[in-house]
Amino acid sequence: MKCDERKPQCQHCIIGQRDCYYEDKDKSIRRGGEFGALNTFNFSADHVWLDIPAEVKFIHEASTNSETEGFETQSSMQTLPTRTHEIQLGEGAWDQPLSPNGDQQDSPSSLMLETPSLGGTRRNIPLELNQATSSSHSPPTSSSERSVNIDSSTNSIIAQRASGLSIYLQGPREPLRDVKAARLLQHYIDHLASWLDINDPQCHFATFVPHLAFRCPILLHAILAFSASHLSRLDGSCDELDAVKYHDECVKGLIQALENPVTAMDNVLPLSTVILRMYEMLSFERDHERHLRGCSSLFTHNRSNIEFRAMKRTAFWAYVREEILVALPNNKATNLHPSSWKADIHWESDEDYVRTNQVTWLTAEVVDFCFGNDTKVDQNNWYELQREIDLWKQNLPETFQPLYVVQDSKPFPEISYVCTWHVIGMQFYHLAKVLLALYSPHHANGLNFLRLARSIEDEVRSHTIGLCGMTKGLGSKHPGALVNGVQPLIICGRTLKDSNEQLELLSLLRQIEQTTAWSTLQGIECLQDAWRSQIL
Numbered sequence: 442m443k444c445d446e447r448k449p450q451c452q453h454c455i456i457g458q459r460d461c462y463y464e465d466k467d468k469s470i471r472r473g474g475e476f477g478a479l480n481t482f483n484f485s486a487d488h489v490w491l492d493i494p495a496e497v498k499f500i501h502e503a504s505t506n507s508e509t510e511g512f513e514t515q516s517s518m519q520t521l522p523t524r525t526h527e528i529q530l531g532e533g534a535w536d537q538p539l540s541p542n543g544d545q546q547d548s549p550s551s552l553m554l555e556t557p558s559l560g561g562t563r564r565n566i567p568l569e570l571n572q573a574t575s576s577s578h579s580p581p582t583s584s585s586e587r588s589v590n591i592d593s594s595t596n597s598i599i600a601q602r603a604s605g606l607s608i609y610l611q612g613p614r615e616p617l618r619d620v621k622a623a624r625l626l627q628h629y630i631d632h633l634a635s636w637l638d639i640n641d642p643q644c645h646f647a648t649f650v651p652h653l654a655f656r657c658p659i660l661l662h663a664i665l666a667f668s669a670s671h672l673s674r675l676d677g678s679c680d681e682l683d684a685v686k687y688h689d690e691c692v693k694g695l696i697q698a699l700e701n702p703v704t705a706m707d708n709v710l711p712l713s714t715v716i717l718r719m720y721e722m723l724s725f726e727r728d729h730e731r732h733l734r735g736c737s738s739l740f741t742h743n744r745s746n747i748e749f750r751a752m753k754r755t756a757f758w759a760y761v762r763e764e765i766l767v768a769l770p771n772n773k774a775t776n777l778h779p780s781s782w783k784a785d786i787h788w789e790s791d792e793d794y795v796r797t798n799q800v801t802w803l804t805a806e807v808v809d810f811c812f813g814n815d816t817k818v819d820q821n822n823w824y825e826l827q828r829e830i831d832l833w834k835q836n837l838p839e840t841f842q843p844l845y846v847v848q849d850s851k852p853f854p855e856i857s858y859v860c861t862w863h864v865i866g867m868q869f870y871h872l873a874k875v876l877l878a879l880y881s882p883h884h885a886n887g888l889n890f891l892r893l894a895r896s897i898e899d900e901v902r903s904h905t906i907g908l909c910g911m912t913k914g915l916g917s918k919h920p921g922a923l924v925n926g927v928q929p930l931i932i933c934g935r936t937l938k939d940s941n942e943q944l945e946l947l948s949l950l951r952q953i954e955q956t957t958a959w960s961t962l963q964g965i966e967c968l969q970d971a972w973r974s975q976i977l
Contacts, residue, residue: 636921662691797866
């Protein structure tokens, strides 16, 4: 008997005094609620429906070459604006009210981070969050807060690595038993990791890298080489031959790892090479740039998701700073070729440390413009760089303002900032402005030439005074920021003409070497030669 489909009860059921039931042809509406994308599904009458279990959890399963996948997605949560809730189904979940955007109103216990993957597609990674973490996007400021975030993910990451590639040790982790190695590792954590973390609020090199180094001899030997070299220069408490031994062990491991196509793509290799690069810059008066070229090659061939993996991002920006600091004294372009990275560098946040990364990248472009081969080919590039640098400065928040600017009897004021990333950002801003002024494409003759020359000299002097004042404000604090400021001071300091200013700048550079053991001798000699010959 065919139903006449009259509702709420058809005529045949009324006559037969039967209950009238209709098959719901679009069960997706009943099951999907307000998830509009599901409303297009139609199910047949014989479709089998299963009872919903008490809890359903969708887990992303994908292979990854990141040695810090779990930790980095946790850190990236604080900077990535694109998020969707992970679907958590429990008892009564279908009855919970939804917000206008389709999210459950109750605070979720986890988030799905939407991150790019190879090929331009996006993948969702579940991220477990407690209530405290999900309520704030600000990076932790104290070491205790950082340790809470790290501890929750470090164990799982290390366990993942322990059952993975051959470059990682297997089995339970044992503490160091060697007295010398233990001392060097502690020296790295206490004094040297901050050199690499100067623009990282999460301080990955200090808080996460030591844990990873226990599992990876390559990384551990890089740390020990850097630490041993620093102590040999700082107070002679370690033999430089120890640094050489650790360095050679690290290089041996790197060579073996690079011979394997699988381990060659592991992110611990560029991480180790960045630390080896610091060893190389610290140990040799003549820079051979061997590990700088290694960094360039490794990051170039392993560039995916740089801005979305916190550890990889921190290592990459340490490498970019190293490129700039090597290019300046050699008057040459960087190995970066910034234009080739356009598709890989994304500014997903306006946090202060991201703004510092932006001006760091602009400075690399300025260095390439000034010391590369394109200066006379495209002068429009100069105007574009000038515009971008000025725009960066105009859009800075108040947090980039100095805490104080105090003028004493000495030539330079004392300028202090809140965080190291503010210092680094302003160091590169002043450097970029000085280089653009010195390499200006403007030309003038006669009296106009004098007017132009005086204008450039005044601008250069203003930025140079700012750089020197920031260095004076640092004193012996934040050695990583002091080291980062050495080459900008040498480049910009050549323009100083007042003898008192010159003497104070030399005093600042000698103080940096005394504090950090970073050699400034060649820079001082370069300044003195420039001042004697009056060459700008």
